[in-house]
Each structure stands twice: as structure tokens, then as C-alpha cells.
Amino acid sequence: MKPQQPLTTVLVVIFWIVSFSTSHENDVKGSASSSSSDDQLNVAFQSSSSALRSASSDDYSSSIQQQQQPQQQQDMDESASSHSKGGSLSDATAVNLAERSPRFEDPSGHANVTVQLGDTAFLNCRVLDLQDKTQVSWVRRHEQELHLLTVGMQTYSTDSRFSLHFQHPNDWRLQIKFARPRDEGIYECQVSIHPPRIYTVRLIVAVPSVEMVDDHGRVIEEKIYKTGSTIELKCVVSKVPGPTANIMWRHGLRILNYDTSRGGISVKTDLLPYGAVSRLYIANASQRDAGNYTCNISESSWTTVVVHILNGEHPAAMQHGQSSSSERRPLVISMLVVVLASWFFMWKCSLSR
Structure with a gap:
């Protein structure tokens, strides 16, 4: 039995060595496998981390972009709006400046x-x-x-x-x-x-036209009335900017429009688009009513007529208050011709003697 103990011991040692080697190899393989797994896990983790970081970065960038895009659009809109408003303001300012200039x-x-x-x-x-x-x-x-x-x-x-x-x-x-x-x-x-x-x-x-006229519209320079008749003078004003009621009547220096001392005096004025027609009435004429009558609308626009008051009978033209100056001119001329002819005849007779 003793000779077999060393053999057994050797076998045990060999078995132990083999077991140890196997276990060590397994350990080494396990360790390597574990290390490899760990490395793979690390690589996977790193890849996933990178992917996650990339995804996170992309998501973050996308989210930032998504967040920034409306803001940028808003900013762009605001910028465009402000630019537009700036233009409008500039235009408005220009208009305001133009309006504020004299x-x-x-x-x-x-x-x-x-x-x-x-x-x-x-x-x-x-x-x-x-x-x-x-x-x-x-x-x-x-x-x-x-x-x-x-x-x-x-x-x-x-x-x-x-x-x-x-x-x-x-x-x-x-x-x-x-x-x-x-x-x-x-x-x-x-x-x-x-x-x-x-x-x-x-x-x-x-330059106004101020004329004294008769009932037929003819310009007159004088009129003749009999005692007790009614004096009627007609003054026509034209060529003025518009209707005018500022017509004054004077007898000499006395204003007749507002004269109440004599009585029987009245003035009636009808307005025209560019002037007026004014009539002066004086009832129960007497010698004191004779003289110059003036119709005026200003100090530089006036006309005058001479009124004669006669007692007793006088020509029909005088009875009707018509102007006699134009009608008497032929008679005056005829009388002058007769006088000159008589004077010439007498002068010839004196020469013949």
C-alpha cells in the first residue's frame, strides 16, 4: 500500500495542477470574456451615449431651431414690420415736415x-x-x-x-x-x-358809372319844373363789383337821404347785380328847391344835375319835367345863325355906303 501513496500523491498533485490550470484558464477566459463583454458594453455604452448625445444634440438643436425659428421669423417679421413702419414713419415724417414748412x-x-x-x-x-x-x-x-x-x-x-x-x-x-x-x-x-x-x-x-337819366334812359344835365310840382330825379349806378345801396343824394352841401327838416323828401333805391337805380322825390317844389343835385357812391364817383323851378306857364317839356337842353340846342343855333347873318348884312351895308 505504501508504494501506491506517492503515486496517488502525484496524481493528486497533477489533478490539482490540471484543475488549477483549467480553472485559471477558465478564469482567464472568463476574465477575458468578461473584459471583452465589458469592453463591448463600454463600446455599446459609448456608442449609445454618443448616439444619445448625438440624438440629444440633434433633438436639442432641432428643439432650439424650432424654438428659434418662430422667434427668428417673429424677429424678421418685426424687422420687416419695423422697416416698413420705419419707411412709413419716414414718409409720415417727411409729410409732417413738408406740412410744417411755411x-x-x-x-x-x-x-x-x-x-x-x-x-x-x-x-x-x-x-x-x-x-x-x-x-x-x-x-x-x-x-x-x-x-x-x-x-x-x-x-x-x-x-x-x-x-x-x-x-x-x-x-x-x-x-x-x-x-x-x-x-x-x-x-x-x-x-x-x-x-x-x-x-x-x-x-x-x-371805375363806377354814375349817370343821371330821364324816364327814357337818356343822360341829362338839367331839368325844369314848375312851382308846386314833384321833383323826380333818377340816378343809375353800374360797373361796380356788386349791388350797392350806398348812394347819397345832396342838394348843394345838404344830404337829403336823412333830411326830415323839409318834409316831402323820399329816396327809393333798387339794387342791381352790378349797381343800383336810385330815385329822389321832392314834393311841392318851390324856388328854394332849385339848384345842383348830386348823386354819388364815393368821393370820386358822382354826377350832378341842375334843377330849375319856374313860376307860371312854361313849355310842355318843362311841365313834364323833361330835359330841355338837347331840345333847345337847335333853337339856340338858329338864333345864333340869324344874329350872325344880321350882323354880316349890316356890315356889308356899311361897307357899301
């Missing part, structure tokens, strides 16, 4: 003014948004020459009839007193900006 209230840039001879002419110039350092001037254009009349509130014309009368809030009104025919023409209201703005006014001075 300009005339009348967009036509011109006007016509008609004034009656002897009256006061008013030439209006209404300026909007006038700046502090901007001046308004009036000049008169005569052919190719410009004559300065006013600058601001100062008058530079040597004619005292011209003056500037500012009317609140924006009317730089030029006033011309006692308008005359030579005042007709073109007047310019100028605003001192670059280039200057000009408003043109054409002044027309209407």
Missing part, C-alpha cells in the same frame, strides 16, 4: 381782388406754419420791375396809402386806401424760404 392756406397760389374806385382794397395772404426767422413780404410787379412794399410789419412804400395790417392768426393783409386805376396790377406775397414761396394777387379797380 405754406399758403389757399392751395391755388393766386387770387383776384376787385375794389371800387376810391374804396379801400384788402389783399389777403394767409401763411401756415410760419417759422420764427421767416419773413413775409409784399412786392408789386410792374412789367419787369419789382417794387418792395412791406417786409414783416414794416412798410417801405413811399406811398402812404399802402400799409400792412396783420389779422390774427395768420393773415398778412396788405391795405391800399383810396384805390385808383393806376393801382391795378399784380401783387406778390413772398415767404423768405429757399426757394421763396409766392402767392399772387391781381388787383382790379372798378
